[in-house]
Amino acid sequence: MNATITATAKYLPERVLSNFDLEKMVDTTDEWIRTRTGIETRRLVSEGQASAGMATEVAKILLERSNTDKDEIDLIIIATVTPDTLFPSTAARVQHNLNAQNCWGFDLSAACTGFLYALETGARFVESGDYKKVIVIGVDTMSSIIDYTDRNTCVLFGDGAGGVLLEPTESKNGVLDSLLRIDGAGGDSLMMPGGGSLHPASADTVKKKMHYVQQDGKKVFKFAVKGMADISSDILKKNNFTGDDVKLYIPHQANKRIIDAAAKRCQIPDDRVSINIDKYGNTTAGTIPICMDEAVSDGIIKEGDLILTASFGAGFTWGSMLIRWGK
Numbered sequence: 001m002n003a004t005i006t007a008t009a010k011y012l013p014e015r016v017l018s019n020f021d022l023e024k025m026v027d028t029t030d031e032w033i034r035t036r037t038g039i040e041t042r043r044l045v046s047e048g049q050a051s052a053g054m055a056t057e058v059a060k061i062l063l064e065r066s067n068t069d070k071d072e073i074d075l076i077i078i079a080t081v082t083p084d085t086l087f088p089s090t091a092a093r094v095q096h097n098l099n100a101q102n103c104w105g106f107d108l109s110a111a112c113t114g115f116l117y118a119l120e121t122g123a124r125f126v127e128s129g130d131y132k133k134v135i136v137i138g139v140d141t142m143s144s145i146i147d148y149t150d151r152n153t154c155v156l157f158g159d160g161a162g163g164v165l166l167e168p169t170e171s172k173n174g175v176l177d178s179l180l181r182i183d184g185a186g187g188d189s190l191m192m193p194g195g196g197s198l199h200p201a202s203a204d205t206v207k208k209k210m211h212y213v214q215q216d217g218k219k220v221f222k223f224a225v226k227g228m229a230d231i232s233s234d235i236l237k238k239n240n241f242t243g244d245d246v247k248l249y250i251p252h253q254a255n256k257r258i259i260d261a262a263a264k265r266c267q268i269p270d271d272r273v274s275i276n277i278d279k280y281g282n283t284t285a286g287t288i289p290i291c292m293d294e295a296v297s298d299g300i301i302k303e304g305d306l307i308l309t310a311s312f313g314a315g316f317t318w319g320s321m322l323i324r325w326g327k
Contacts, residue, residue, distance in 0.1 A: 003126035003134075003166045004174030006327055007068075008293040009061035010162040011054045012280060013043045019155070026151040033155045038256025042158030042281030044143045052084045052093035054161035055139040059094055062135060062165045070098045074131040076105030077122050079114030079138040079285040081192075081314070082145060083107055090139070111190070112252050112313025114138055114285035115162075116180065116321055122166045123175040129168070137163030138285030145192055147212040156254070157213070158281035162289025173304070173326035179235045179319055186223060186316035189216040224258050227318040229265035232310040235320040236266060243267035245306050247325075248295055252311035253277035253287040262310060274300075284313070301325050 018041045019030035033039055045054070055078055063070060078090040091105030110117040115138030125131040139161035148154045193199055194210025205211060228251060236242060243266040251259045256277055263273045274291040283290060288309055295301045303326040310320040 001127055001129055001168050001170065002172070002174035003123035004169040004171070004327055005164045005323065005325070006167045007062045007066040007165040008162070008289065008296045009058045009065065010160070010290045010293040011057040011061070012160045012290070013045045013049060013054070015044045015046055016041050017044050017158070022155055025148055026154060028151045028155055036257070037156060038275070038277045039155065039281045040278045043160055045141055045159045049141070050084045050144070051080050051082050051139045051141045051161070052090045052097065054141070054159070055090060055094050055137045055163070056097040058137050058139070058161045058163040059098055059135055062163060066165050068133060068165065070100040071102045073100045073103045073133050073135055075103055075122065075125055075134045076100070077118045077134065077136045078105070078107045079110065079118040079136070080107060080140055081109055081111050081114070081284060082141045094137070110313065110317045111315055112254060112282070112284050112287070113180070113311040113315070113317035113319050114313070115288045116178065116309060116311050116319045117317070119164070119175065119321065120178045120180060126166050126168050132168060134166040135163060136166060137161060138289050140284035140286055142282070142284055145211065145213050147209055150212070152217055153213050153215055156282050158283050160280055160283035160286040160290055162286050162293055164289060164292070169327055171326065173324045176322040176324055177235060177239055178321040179231050179238070181231065181318050183316045186219070187314070189219045189316070190314040221255065221258065223316060224254060224312040225261045227312045227316070228252070228258060228262040228310045231318055231320040232262050232266050232308060235322055236308065239322055241306065241322070246272060246308045247305035248272055248274055248301055248307050250274045250288055250291045250295070250307060250309045252313070253280065253291065254282045254312070266308070
């Protein structure tokens, strides 16, 4: 029994923040941002919007596109580092918003690699034979933890959500394999130091801006280039594939230069690499499922196609997955 993706969906907020808008906010330029990251615009939530709301919209689209009743859902897994609240979970809020009566769920935290962690987890539940319909969503409201006076981070991130419905199949399609890694030695290089049990919210943590993303950009970039390239190449070799076998490479959208390096390592040409970082920036756990949904909507992915995904994020976390598309 394999777990396969039977529906995809995405949600992007309407509000657009362009590089030219950022020029008015911090010491940066459109040219600098585009040449170093590939980003031109990003989406931001409106007042009152947050992760659970975006995830709920994705879930509703998944139900509609798959002709699934809400009470058929067995499990909801939400990958996020920006939950509406530390508890209850985002999954609980989505379940309540859907009024799905027969499921359980939980949140999973692995930053930019969160969706791959969650997809692997959901696939294992389906493969057990006890779960028939599992919703997996990657969502982040990064604008809620970004300091818009810090030009090193505020140009990179946007808000958004994407997700899939996993169901069992007896075909050879579905999630074929994954390689997932973690190394906490890199934790201090990309983190939000405040708000947890180590540094709970206080006037001092707010004053020190500890509730915003802090990043050692050079160190993260160096590890991300190697990590994503290595893991993408390793999973192909492990399964006796080459870049020629890959119909579409869906990498995490953090930086165009990182994506290019990973694709080059696997010898995958540009026309078979999914890129939307120019439109949305880095939506953290949302990037891969958003790309996936756009590829499906545009007719790029078809039955039987081999899909390669890869990501790298805070933790450090990184990973790659092979998917044979189809029911």
